[in-house]
Amino acid sequence: MEKTVKHWFPVFVLPTLAAFLIAFVIPFVMGVVLSFTEFRTVSDATFVGFSNYVRAFTDxxxxxxxxxxxxxxxxxxxxxxxxxxxxxxxxxxxxxxxxxxxxxxxxxxxxxxxxxxxxxxxxxxxxxxxxxxxxxxxxxxxxxxxxxxxxxxxxxxxxxxxxxxxxxxxxxxxxxxxxxxxxxxxxxxxxxxxxxxxxxxxxxxxxxxxxxxxxxxxxxxxxxxxxxxxxxxxxxxxxxxxxxxxxxxxxxxxxxxxxxxxxxxxxxxxxxxxxxxxxxx
Amino acid sequence: MARKLLNTVFFVLLIVFAAAFVFPVAVVLINSFKAKFSISESPFTLPFGDDFVGLSNYVEGIKNTGFISAFGWSLFITVFSIAAILIFTSMCAWFIVRVKNKFTSILYYALVFSMIVPFQMVMFTMSKVANVLHLDNPLGIILIYLGFGAGLSVFMFTGFIKTVPLGIEEAATIDGCNPFQTYWQVVFPILKPTAITVAILNTMWIWNDYLLPYLVIGSDYKTIPIAVQYLKGGYGSVDMGAMMAMLVLSIIPVVVFYLFGQKYIIKGVAAGAVKG
Incomplete structure (x- = not known):
């Protein structure tokens, strides 16, 4: 039975998976990456290492x-x-x-x-x-x-x-x-x-x-x-x-x-x- | 005898406590009928004479905040988000329990993990993603709520589905049902108590949510919490009369929902905690 169920992946899992990726997974990964960059609009991000982490405490x-x-x-x-x-x-x-x-x-x-x-x-x-x-x-x-x-x-x-x-x-x-x-x-x-x-x-x-x-x-x-x-x-x-x-x-x-x-x-x-x-x- | 006396003491204590719980809401209700300038100075007096302004705070508040449309958007977003969450996360949970492989277990743990991540971690990037994908409208935000609500909802559904015996599903398969039919005709009806719990927990969250809708659709569409906050930030000094009226109007739907579904809400909250 597990085999037949498997073929129904697009119906059962895809809607939740897509929403979860868009609302959480992608923003979460982007958030971690962007914390090491300087940016205003995301597309203009430049790598700055840990400087944001230092500035969080020193600014x-x-x-x-x-x-x-x-x-x-x-x-x-x-x-x-x-x-x-x-x-x-x-x-x-x-x-x-x-x-x-x-x-x-x-x-x-x-x-x-x-x-x-x-x-x-x-x-x-x-x-x-x-x-x-x-x-x-x-x-x-x-x-x-x-x-x-x-x-x-x-x-x-x-x-x-x-x-x-x-x-x-x-x-x-x-x-x-x-x-x-x-x-x-x-x-x-x-x-x-x-x-x-x-x-x-x-x-x-x-x-x-x-x-x-x-x-x-x-x-x-x-x-x-x-x-x-x-x-x-x-x-x-x-x-x-x-x-x-x-x-x-x-x-x-x-x-x-x-x-x-x-x-x-x-x-x-x-x-x-x-x-x-x-x-x- | 001592037991009886003790119970009386406890009963009086409960009454005092209950009065303290009702008091703040009662104060807001009373002040919603008072002239706006006397509210901040003397909120604990009853409105007499000139102080009583009838429904004018309500009229003013509804006009300034667009409360009617805010109510409409709150209702629209909450109802359809809950429907989407119930349909899709329950199906997803069933698949995760019935199909055991690396992918489903990674998905399950990722969903559980998302429950402890504070919203601030993703708020900026999520509103950017929503913007790029044109999800910054009342329909798109339903997809976002499905994604954010998936963690708790899948977690609760999988907890229950694990206890559902495979036998009935196999019987349905032998009778010629495909998995989709099996799920909706046999499995979902059994999930109903959990579905009610999931619906209640998510309603409590989505109906009252402020920051997510504010960031994603706030500039074009106001929900009730956004409309209330707008009264504060909209212009110079706050119109306290309108504010009181809006607070009362925001509480009324919640109280109605609570009084009608009280039995399910209290059971649901307790059941939700046990699974957690």
Whole structure:
């Protein structure tokens, strides 16, 4: 049967393959090549070795500054979102009324787009700060915590749904047995619940880490990097390097390659580490 | 008794939390009926007297952003991209599972790899390629979404297809079906739950996507996120009244979609995570 199927390659694979080549593979390869050249329109590219990579760090300190900002943001968001989402998921497994209603409410922000989310929170945060004579762009600290709050608001419901599914999959007889053996709540949580939901933890960490690092729309709408690019995350810095003035396209592409490598290494390292824990348990 | 008390405490906690989740959207809704100058100064008051402007923010916003056509383009691009993704990536996934050779395994790993690459890595070159190939229009962008959505979608479909027994497909072949007929009459109906999950995850992404459509078709065709952002950058100071109205109009389709498909969306998101 495999032989007959093989002849149908053009029908089954070609449309996806062609789209994948055009939208991803060719641009990706071009992107890597162009990061070693100076160019404005692609066709005028001239080879310049690693100079774009050097310039990404030496032209100004915006790239390093945005990287550091992004790392701080990601660490706080990943920990905060996962702890709160997991705690909420545990609440949902108790016999409380109206859990469906709460689940609906908590998940909803995740469906709203990043641009819209950014402007919603801009109004709220500016409304509060206005009373003290400030706005979100008067101090980078406000923008930072604004982004952290926004990210929590958006992702907690999503992660909670995944954790609930994980907790519900734990066989009830294990929990019963633990209770019969006299295990207290903390023991059950750390010895049974958390090890059993390791697959959920793996995926939730993966989603929150990658989404935190790649954040763009929310950043653009909430502060657009203001004041003075101090609340600019890596994705926005790369975008501005490309498009805010001509002559820096090569540097922008080099930054993009570095960004890709950082995200890939962190994501794969995290998957490797948490997957190993899954096997042990 | 202690358990009951604890549950009450938790229940109150959930109510407070839920209120905090609804609050920002409620504020935007209230402000969409307020005069534009009082929005930034006092967003937490209700619109009374002169402050209440009826629907004028909506009228102004719709006019300035071309919201109606933005809604149309968002709907067009999302619906047809999802259709293309479901049809083609599911067929591709079936082929990858059923035909095992070097090429299909390289293709599979390349697709999985594409999932972790940040968009900034390819944004400049991809919009150039789209431009050269004349894909910078609402039809062409569907092909681009098929290419970008292929990673997650093929990954999820292959995960499910691996569990489909070969026996039923062989039976269909013996009955004289060619692979195309076998796929659509026998295999695809079994894939339906996964297809719903794939459709939901991709809808959440494509409907809200800003940068890709902005770079590829943004100068000629605005989708909803582009129209909202345009209000900010279009001219000097932002008309906060129109902005509030546009935020509300952007949220309404999402809420309608959510309320109708809630059961599938929550199941789909959880199922999508398990496969990941």
């Amino acid at each position: 100004n300190n915006l790239f390093l500054q945005s990287l550091w900002f992004t790392v701080k943001f990601a660490v706080i968001s990943v920990i905060g979102i996962n702890v709160i989402a997991f705690a909420l998921a545990l609440l949902f497994t108790r016999e409380l009324p109206a859990t469906n209603f709460f689940r609906t409410i908590f998940f909803m922000p995740n469906l709203i787009g990043g641009i819209v989310l950014g402007y919603i929170w801009q109004v709220i945060i500016n409304g509060v700060l206005y009373k003290f004579g400030y706005s979100i762009t008067s101090n980078p600290t406000y923008g930072f915590w604004g982004l952290v709050i926004l990210m929590h608001w958006q992702m907690i419901g999503y992660m909670m749904i995944i954790y609930i599914a994980g907790i519900q999959n734990i066989p009830t007889d294990i929990l019963e047995a633990a209770r019969v053996d006299g295990a207290n709540a903390a023991t059950v949580l750390f010895r049974i619940t958390i090890p059993s939901v390791m697959p959920s933890i793996t995926i939730c960490l993966f989603l929150t880490i990658t989404n935190s690092f790649k954040l763009f729309d929310q950043n653009l709408a909430l502060t657009a990097g203001a004041p003075a690019n101090r609340t600019q995350m890596v994705a926005l810095d790369i975008y501005n390097t490309f498009y805010s003035r001509s002559g820096y396209e090569g540097v922008g592409q080099a930054k993009a390659v570095i960004f890709f490598i950082i995200v890939a290494v962190i994501a794969l390292l995290q998957l490797y580490l948490t997957r190993r824990k899954e096997v042990e348990s």
